[in-house]
Amino acid sequence: MEQTLFGIKKRLLQTAAMYCLLTCLLWQHSACADDNYERAQDYIQKYKPLAIDEMKRTGIPASIKLAQALLETNYGTSRLATEGNNHFGIKCKAYWQGDTLLVDDDTLQECFRRYPSVYDSYIDHSEFLRYHRDGYYNHLFLYSSTDYISWAEGLQAAGYATSPNYSKNLIAIIQRYHLYDYDRPVTANYLPAVTPPSFNAVAYAQNTPVPPVQTAKPDAGFSKTFVPKPAFNAATKLPLNSYSAAAETAQATHPGQTNSAPTYAALKLEEVFINGLHAIIATADLHLSYIAARFNLPEDDVYEFNEAQPTNKQVKAGIPIFLQPKKKKAANGMEAHLVQPNENLLEISQYYGMKVKSLCKLNKMQPDETPKPGSILHLR
Template identity: 35%
Template sequence: MKQLGIGVLVCLLGYYGNAQTAQQLAYIDTYKDLAVKEMKRSGIPASITLAQGLLETEAGTSDLVRRSNNHFGIKCKSTWTGPSVSHTDDAPNECFRKYATAEESYSDHSNFLKGSDRYSFLFDLASNDYKGWAYGLKKAGYATNPNYPKMLIKYIETNNLQQYDQVEMIPGDIAITAPEKLPEVKPVVKPEKKSPLAKVAEVVEKIVKPTPVVVKNPKLMAAKSKVNGIKALFAQKGTSLLAIATANDIPLAKLLEFNDRDTDGLLNEYQVIYLDKKMKQGNKYVYFSLQDETLYQVAQNFGIQLQYLVQYNNISGSARVKKGQKIFLKPTANTELTKSR
């Protein structure tokens, strides 16, 4: 809902041409569940909702969203009776809706689109037709920027947001054969029918066949990109680290080391998995947490070795970071670095 100047637009288009940024990833990780929840409730593609949120809030950093929890740039209109804030957008000091939580904003965004006749045709589209929705929103007058559809689509495809439109689809599996067990030998003694005193021992070998271990296909469950210049996979919940290591020809021990992990297992959340050693510092100086999270999650989102993030902030690697807390991604003047392992 913003009228962007030509100079700002050029900068934005250049920005969108870059690889997925850590700030975008942090926003997606924070609000993806809300977007999916609203998709199931209203029929609006989760990819569209997330892309609009990323664009309108500048990945959660805009002045408007910080003051109002308004993630979609929805103005007051004559029907709004709730709290509001003044913000300069198309005109000075316009009235924008204010929400107590981000969840209220996401819910109101769905209600706003569902409750307006001018957007009704969009709900005839398939829930995974994000391109149709992007151009339809512009056609219905959601935004004045002529490049609005392309910007949404770029956000979706750069960040692989379309995967959230398919959350109920079952991905394909691949089978990795478990180590073969040694043959188990069981002697079986059979009596000789003609002579009860004479017996012939027959040895029957039972070969235990390899048991297939089914793991989620990392190619179907992850999108490759780069974070902080490091090759990474954006892996979905339930993805096997062993499968990722095998598919990318990386020793499992190395993959665990790259990602500050001690043990193998299935991922319990959508997260970044690095295919090479992370950097010692981030690509920006400081980060204000968008949610309650662990320092490990911050390290993964920004492609930084956890041991260095611990030193920059003088807190433990398992410490929880509160929403709005300042986290240093680079060493400060007071940082005392210990020798890397």
């Protein structure tokens, strides 16, 4: 009798212990899932503008880009992401000329690409897919930017990752966090776009040393007249989606539908001298942090050179970006500027390589004041 009671008590204790263990395991799993969800939301909020902008530029769905980044970086926490700014798990390959980081992956101490910034990682991912030496991913660009399922399956079929469940994992992440919402032009247009440039994208994608742009040399008469916006050369073809309003509407209302191949426009970049100062002019909006990385300059210095506002560190296409401090006044012979519609004081100061403060002082204006079209501003 006592042995029977002892056995019953023993089984009850074992059952209780097992119940406690299962409860703890479920709690840990729930807590881990909650942590991942919060990390995912933080990552998405931080980088969705960049993913959307790259989608507009190249046609790669923002949902795919974000899902790959979340998966490859373990929600932004991996060593590859935190130390190497590599958010897509792209390995060095024999032709990579940039910095590297050794990380254990399929084998021990594998070589991965290290980037100066996250912007570079997002851009290189786009160019890696678009301009891969063996053309593994060319067929993906025949799919609509809203057809994330075909993109996910195509990435796995092309061998982007070794996991047999890679496409299923991407699709699960996209659907869990509703990332497909960012593939729809109507939604995307309401979000701020970050536009980091890609300098000589083909060479960058193929990871060969980027040839330097021929720097213009000022001649004797250079400072006598305003330097016009140059005829851009050093052209580099970059994929720029060109959608009609009807196509955008169709994509917004019919997710998953394939579309014809996107068209491509050219981004052109040129180094010039303005007011005797080294500057860059481009046909696309440029983010100053990328310019800093490209020319190996401290970001804070580039922001200061171009008097960037805390809330806006991009420069519009056609506006000079300076790689050294601007001067207090315009070049000799540049006495006045006729204000054009929609011009502001910062843009005008950039045209002449002079500080906004000096321009305001000469014309008794405040930095946030909008100059009247047709008015004359003194430059010296």
